[in-house]
Structure formats: C-alpha cells, structure tokens
Amino acid sequence: MDLLYEIWGSVMRNKMRTLATGIAVASGLFLLIVLQGAGNGIIHTFDRNRGGFSFDAIHVWGGWTSRAYDGMERGRRIVLDNRAEDMVNLRFPAETKGVTSIISQSGLTVSYGTEYLASVELEGIHPRYADMASLKIVRGRMIHDLDVAERRKVILLSEKREKELSPRGKSLLNEYLLLDGKYFLVVGLYEDDQMSSQTTLYTPYTTVQTLYGRGTAIDELMISGKGLDTEQKNELFETRLRQGLGKIHTFHPEDQSAVWIWNQARDNEQMNRASSILQISLWILGMLTLISGVVGVSNIMLISVKERTREFGIRKALGATPWNIIRMIIFESIVITGTFGYVGMFAGVAFCSYMDASVGNRTLDIGVDKLQYFVDPTVDISTCLWATLVMIVSGAVAGFFPAHKASSVKPIEALRA
Amino acid sequence: MYFCPYIDISMIKLSGIHKTYEGVQPLHVLKGIDLHIKKGEFVAIMGASGSGKSTLLNILGILDDYDEGEYLLDETPIRHLKEKKAAYYRNRMIGFIFQSFNLIAFKDAMENVALPLFYQGVSRRKRNELAMQYLEKVGLRDWAHHYPNELSGGQKQRVAIARALITQPRIILADEPTGALDSRTSVEVMELLKALHRQGMTIVVVTHESGVAYQTQKIVHIKDGLIERIEDNVDPSASPFGNGSVMK
Numbered sequence: 001m002d003l004l005y006e007i008w009g010s011v012m013r014n015k016m017r018t019l020a021t022g023i024a025v026a027s028g029l030f031l032l033i034v035l036q037g038a039g040n041g042i043i044h045t046f047d048r049n050r051g052g053f054s055f056d057a058i059h060v061w062g063g064w065t066s067r068a069y070d071g072m073e074r075g076r077r078i079v080l081d082n083r084a085e086d087m088v089n090l091r092f093p094a095e096t097k098g099v100t101s102i103i104s105q106s107g108l109t110v111s112y113g114t115e116y117l118a119s120v121e122l123e124g125i126h127p128r129y130a131d132m133a134s135l136k137i138v139r140g141r142m143i144h145d146l147d148v149a150e151r152r153k154v155i156l157l158s159e160k161r162e163k164e165l166s167p168r169g170k171s172l173l174n175e176y177l178l179l180d181g182k183y184f185l186v187v188g189l190y191e192d193d194q195m196s197s198q199t200t201l202y203t204p205y206t207t208v209q210t211l212y213g214r215g216t217a218i219d220e221l222m223i224s225g226k227g228l229d230t231e232q233k234n235e236l237f238e239t240r241l242r243q244g245l246g247k248i249h250t251f252h253p254e255d256q257s258a259v260w261i262w263n264q265a266r267d268n269e270q271m272n273r274a275s276s277i278l279q280i281s282l283w284i285l286g287m288l289t290l291i292s293g294v295v296g297v298s299n300i301m302l303i304s305v306k307e308r309t310r311e312f313g314i315r316k317a318l319g320a321t322p323w324n325i326i327r328m329i330i331f332e333s334i335v336i337t338g339t340f341g342y343v344g345m346f347a348g349v350a351f352c353s354y355m356d357a358s359v360g361n362r363t364l365d366i367g368v369d370k371l372q373y374f375v376d377p378t379v380d381i382s383t384c385l386w387a388t389l390v391m392i393v394s395g396a397v398a399g400f401f402p403a404h405k406a407s408s409v410k411p412i413e414a415l416r417a
Numbered sequence: 418m419y420f421c422p423y424i425d426i427s428m429i430k431l432s433g434i435h436k437t438y439e440g441v442q443p444l445h446v447l448k449g450i451d452l453h454i455k456k457g458e459f460v461a462i463m464g465a466s467g468s469g470k471s472t473l474l475n476i477l478g479i480l481d482d483y484d485e486g487e488y489l490l491d492e493t494p495i496r497h498l499k500e501k502k503a504a505y506y507r508n509r510m511i512g513f514i515f516q517s518f519n520l521i522a523f524k525d526a527m528e529n530v531a532l533p534l535f536y537q538g539v540s541r542r543k544r545n546e547l548a549m550q551y552l553e554k555v556g557l558r559d560w561a562h563h564y565p566n567e568l569s570g571g572q573k574q575r576v577a578i579a580r581a582l583i584t585q586p587r588i589i590l591a592d593e594p595t596g597a598l599d600s601r602t603s604v605e606v607m608e609l610l611k612a613l614h615r616q617g618m619t620i621v622v623v624t625h626e627s628g629v630a631y632q633t634q635k636i637v638h639i640k641d642g643l644i645e646r647i648e649d650n651v652d653p654s655a656s657p658f659g660n661g662s663v664m665k
C-alpha cells in the first residue's frame with residue numbers, strides 16, 4: 001500500500017512516459033484478445049457447420065478388387081450385403097457402439113394429392129441410424145425393429161418437404177404418400193438441418209431391398225466406433241474390418257480397393273488438430289504483440305531510470321537498500337502494464353462482443369446450402385485470467401532490467417550527476 | 418572542553434585512510450588520514466578545491482569505500498560493508514546535508530522529510546506526523562505542502578536539514594551546506610547547525626568559506642590528501658568575522 005503511494009508520485013510525474021508505455025501495452029492486449037476472439041469464432045464455426053454428423057462414424061462402401069484371389073480375377077465388383085452388419089456385430093462388439101446398413105434408391109417422385117416432389121431419394125436405414133447420424137424426430141416416431149423385420153412401407157419425412165407437399169399446412173403425420181406407385185405411411189417427421197437440403201425420405205432398409213429387388217444387397221455400412229481414440233487403434237480396426245469383410249465377400253484381406261473405408265473419426269482428429277494449431281498460433285501472435293509492448297515498457301522504464309539516477313542516489317543516501325529500489329521499479333512496471341493491460345483487455349472484450357452482435361451467427365447463403373460463419377467470436381474467463389497472469393509476469397520482466405540498473409547505481413556517482 | 422573525560426567518547430576514529438580513484442590514470446586522493454572526532458563536536462573541514470574534502474566526507478558517510486586504514490563510527494568498524502548493511506547504517510546513524518539540497522522534485526516538503534522513515538518501515542501517518550514536527554523545528558511548517566521548485570534555496574536547505582534530523586542520527590555530515598546560498602540565508606542555516614550542536618549533535622561540515630569554518634570548534638585543514646593541521650577554535654563567537662555573519 002505504502003509502496004503504491006511511493007509509485008504514484010513517479011507515475012504522475014512522468015505522465016507522458018506512462019501514457020506512451022500504457023498505449024503500447026494496451027494495444028498489445030487488445031490485439032491478443034481480439035485475435036483470440038476471432039480465432040474462437042472460426043473454431044466455433046467449424047464445430048457448428050459440421051454439426052449433425054456423428055463424428056466417430058466409419059463408412060464402408062463396396063468397390064472393385066485390385067488383386068486376384070481364391071481363383072477369381074481382379075476387377076471384380078464387390079457388393080456388400082446383410083452379412084456385413086452381422087459380421088461387425090459379432091466380431092467387433094468391443095470396438096463398436098452401433099452399425100447400420102444403408103441402401104438407397106434415388107430419382108423417385110413422391111406425391112400427396114396434387115402436390116408432388118421430383119428427384120427424391122429413398123434411403124433405407126436401420127433404427128440405430130437416428131443416433132448415429134443425429135437424426136432428430138420432431139413429430140411421430142423413428143423407424144423401429146418391427147418395421148425392419150416386416151419390411152413395412154413406412155417413411156420419415158423432413159418438415160420442409162412436408163410444407164411443400166402440404167402447402168396449406170395440414171400435418172402429414174399418419175398420412176399416405178404415393179412414392180413410385182406405392183403407398184407409404186408417414187410415421188415421423190424429422191428436423192431439417194442447415195447442412196443437408198437433400199430430399200431424403202427414410203424407410204427400413206429391408207423395405208428398399210424388397211421393393212426394388214435388391215435381395216440382401218446394401219450400399220453402405222455405417223459403423224459407430226467405440227474407444228477408437230488413437231491413430232493406431234483406428235488403423236488396426238480398419239485393417240481387421242477389411243479382413244472380416246474379405247472373408248464374407250471373398251477378397252484378399254489386404255485389398256485396399258475391394259471396399260472403401262472412410263473413417264470420419266480420423267478426419268475429425270485432423271480437424272481438431274487444425275483448430276488447436278490455429279488457437280496456438282493466435283496465442284503466439286498475440287504474445288508477440290504483447291512482447292513488443294513489454295519491450296517498449298522496458299525501454300521506456302530504462303530511459304526513465306536513467307533520468308532518475310539522481311533520485312535513486314538520494315534514496316540510497318537516505319537508507320534505501322538495493323532491494324528497496326528493485327522492488328519499487330518492478331512494482332511500478334507491473335502497475336503500469338497491469339493498469340493499461342486491463343484497459344486493452346476490456347477494449348478487446350468489448351470489441352469481441354460487438355463482433356458477436358454484428359457479424360456473429362450470421363449465415364452465408366451459398367445457393368442450396370447455408371453456411372454459418374463466425375459463431376460466437378468471444379473469449380472466455382480463462383483467457384482473461386491467463387492474460388492477467390501474462391501481464392503481471394511481463395510487467396515484472398519488463399521492469400527487471402531497468403530495476404537492476406537502478407539498484408546498481410552508486411550513490412556518490414548518482415549524486416555527482 | 419577537555420577537562421571532562423566523560424564527553425571525550427569518540428564518534429569518529431580514522432587511522433591511515435587511503436583512497437585512490439581507479440581509472441585510466443589512478444588518482445591517489447587520500448594519502449593517510451588520521452582523524453579523531455568526539456561526540457558532540459562541531460568540526461569543519463577546509464582545503465583547496467580538489468584536495469579531497471568531499472571524498473573524505475563520503476567515506477565518513479559510508480557512501481564510498483576506502484582502500485586502506487581503519488574507520489570506526491561510534492565504535493562500529495566500517496569497512497567493505499554489504500550494500501544492505503551500508504544502507505542500514507546510513508539510514509540509522511547518518512544525516513546528510515548537500516550543497517545542492519538533493520530533494521526529490523515530485524515530493525512536497527513534508528514527503529521529502531518523511532522519506533528516510535519510509536525505509537525504516539514507519540507507517541505513512543506516523544512519518545508524516547514526525548515530518549511536520551521537524552519542519553516546525555526548521556520553521557517551515559507552513560511550507561509543508563510546497564514542492565522543492567516552489568521553495569527558495571535557504572528553505573530547501575532547511576527542508577534537507579529536517580530530513581537529515583528525522584531519523585535522529587548520531588552524526589550530521591554536511592558538504593558545503595551554504596555553497597549555493599547567499600550570505601543572509603547562509604547565516605540562517607549556520608544558526609540552525611549551531612543550535613543542533615548546542616543540543617549535543619556531532620556535526621562535520623565541509624566548506625571553503627572561512628566564515629563558516631570559524632563558527633565551528635575545530636577546523637581540519639586538508640592539503641593534497643593529508644591533514645595539514647588541526648586548528649582549535651576556542652571561542653567560535655570570537656571568530657574574525659564576528660558572530661552571526663558569514664564572509665562570502
């Protein structure tokens with residue numbers, strides 16, 4: 001407290017110096033905070049725009065063999081079928097949370113009364129699909145196991161398509177739609193998300209297989225992994241999955257093109273890595289600006305210490321120890337950096353809030369799709385706490401060299417000056 | 418003076434002090450100083466410019482170290498002290514008065530006077546209170562909240578005297594305290610120092626004004642880094658310039 005009072009005098013006496021130093025530090029912190037905020041905006045945007053997908057999903061499609069195997073030529077087409085799902089359930093209970101077969105039929109037309117929609121896709125799914133692809137049912141119900149077993153002609157419709165088929169707003173739940181000459185019962189309506197604008201109707205996969213004479217074939221196997229948290233585990237799982245499928249569909253266990261495997265978890269890993277790289281580089285950038293502020297403080301303090309040589313000489317003659325002097329300068333430096341640092345920080349936070357209010361959450365219309373950009377470009381409390389710590393440390397660092405110089409002043413030399 | 422053995426207790430005892438300023442051309446400034454100053458004495462050091470008066474006073478004030486010899490300050494040996502220890506002795510034992518006052522410009526008179534107590538850890542309220550008392554003693558109570566640039570030379574030197582006294586030091590060291598003052602204010606300052614002496618303070622004044630020197634009891638003449646002679650000034654009031662006047 002007393003020390004603060006001692007400092008007050010010298011700070012007030014050197015107003016210009018204090019102000020110049022202050023501006024350097026304040027702008028450093030302002031930039032640090034704004035960069036963090038903008039970076040967070042970009043990262044949040046990533047997260048938001050890829051929402052709706054299940055991130056640990058692994059997709060498998062049939063391909064063409066690239067090796068001769070078991071007496072068969074290469075270049076053979078591999079079509080996945082119902083055995084694949086059973087195989088995964090049997091062999092990988094520990095590595096998977098769920099698996100669903102998907103089979104789709106596109107280019108269909110759906111109608112209700114006189115209204116109709118062309119180029120509709122009918123996607124045959126398993127009940128577990130809802131969780132795996134974050135499909136949200138807003139009215140009615142999801143497709144269940146009985147629908148699958150009995151190959152019922154039931155469908156899920158998106159709310160947006162409901163409006164198009166029923167312009168006067170009549171609910172289509174429990175209504176029959178005519179799809180490609182067959183009647184389907186609408187059992188549920190699902191929430192549109194901004195990402196998918198496809199006209200997809202969901203039905204049990206067994207229904208598609210039956211109605212379109214596809215036998216037991218499926219187009220895609222979607223697997224939700226469990227505990228696949230490292231690169232190696234993912235790779236191992238993919239290898240074993242390929243081997244398992246090779247057994248059923250008779251292809252070489254190491255044939256890379258017989259089935260196509262797309263592991264979103266690994267993509268996701270890369271995305272996270274990109275996010276953290278972005279965040280770290282923003283910190284580094286902010287720190288660099290801050291360091292330039294600190295160097296500025298240090299320089300100005302150094303000049304001021306030189307100007308005040310005589311003062312330190314007097315203080316020493318009156319009984320100040322070197323530590324008294326060091327403490328005073330460092331504390332002075334911390335007070336200056338801290339005070340102006342907070343000014344910069346508050347300005348930065350205010351600016352982030354302004355960004356949030358003006359451009360945050362705005363969507364960018366890119367034709368068929370809508371893309372959100374700059375979601376929630378703000379900084380959190382922990383960033384501010386970190387910044388405070390950084391300020392105190394940098395204040396101390398900035399003060400150290402000048403303080404050392406001031407304390408090593410010899411009183412006789414200082415007094416002769 | 419010399420018939421009472423009790424007051425012959427030594428305050429300063431120098432024997433064979435040597436000091437050389439190192440540099441491109443080392444300068445041997447003090448070449449063996451022996452000096453004895455008793456408690457309660459008022460001593461002047463005189464000599465030509467460059468004779469080493471300030472150097473000697475700085476050694477006495479522990480602002481500077483010496484190369485050879487022995488220095489006892491109130492029975493405490495002073496030699497190669499650590500900075501911290503030196504600061505402690507300067508703070509507790511010595512009061513300085515400088516030719517150029519050496520007040521801190523951004524502190525008012527009261528804060529300047531109180532500063533030595535800051536380094537003793539005395540609370541602000543307490544030290545400001547004491548500072549006001551000492552300003553009163555030098556007749557500047559009404560000027561307590563004026564800054565140095567609002568004070569005359571004589572007033573500044575009185576503030577400096579109050580600051581030197583506030584820690585109740587054993588000894589006052591003054592390097593040309595009247596050097597920057599006109600004759601009238603010089604008289605004021607000398608009167609203050611004489612009053613302190615009457616109260617029992619030990620005082621050493623460096624000066625080259627004989628008018629100042631002859632108001633003290635003992636005049637030490639320095640020449641080329643050695644004590645030329647020590648003159649006892651039996652009756653300071655009978656100085657050639659009379660009492661209360663300073664020859665400029």
Ligand SMILES: Nc1ncnc2c1ncn2[C@@H]1O[C@H](COP(=O)(O)OP(=O)(O)OP(=O)(O)O)[C@@H](O)[C@H]1O
Pocket residue numbers: 438439440444446464465466467468469470471472473625
């Ligand atoms: N720090 C120093 N480094 C080198 N030489 C010095 C230093 N201080 C003083 N001197 C030299 O030592 C000699 C004695 O200096 P000192 O200041 O003691 O003289 P002085 O008797 O006080 O003179 P004055 O009456 O002019 O004040 C001078 O020649 C001076 O130039």
Ligand SMILES: [Mg+2]
Pocket residue numbers: 470471472
């Ligand atoms: Mg001198």
